[in-house]
Amino acid sequence: MQEAVEPLLRLVLDPGDTFVTRRTAEGLLRRKDRVGLTMVASALAVANDNHADWIHTAIVDVFRISSDDLDEALRLCEEMSGDTDDRVTRGARRLHESLAEIDPVLRPS
Known part of the structure; x- marks a missing residue:
């Protein structure tokens, strides 16, 4: 829902409580x-270093x-990096970088 976008972004970037940042990003x-x-x-596109660290943890x-989940997320980030919204594009690149560093536990056999 479009009306949820700004409140959710405020929660992810909560200036007073990084626990809220981490849990909202994780959700x-x-x-x-x-x-x-x-x-x-x-x-991520506008997060300060502290918030970016907690988002990265999530x-x-x-x-x-x-x-499989990681590969799909990487694919979606590649799509989003072509978004018309510059904020989404910048953030998708940062998100892709974080995802690319992950070595998942479960892989297809």
């Missing part, structure tokens, strides 16, 4: 879809298990 990423990834990418927590 959005656990959707494992373009909507959740776009929200996190938008936040990224690793969500995508470190399954290579």
Whole structure:
């Protein structure tokens, strides 16, 4: 829902509580879809170093298990890097960089 975008971004970038940052980012990423990834990418585009670190922790927590989920997230980030919104484009690149560093536990046999 469009009306949820700004409140969710404010939660991801909560200036007073990085626990809120981490948990909100984690919840959005656990959707494992373009909507959740776009929200996190938008936040990453403007996040300060402290918030970016907590968002990165959420990224690793969500995508470190399954290579299938990680591969799909990487694919979606590549799509988002061509978005018309510069904030999404910049954030998708940062998100892709974080995802690319992950070595998942489960891989197809």
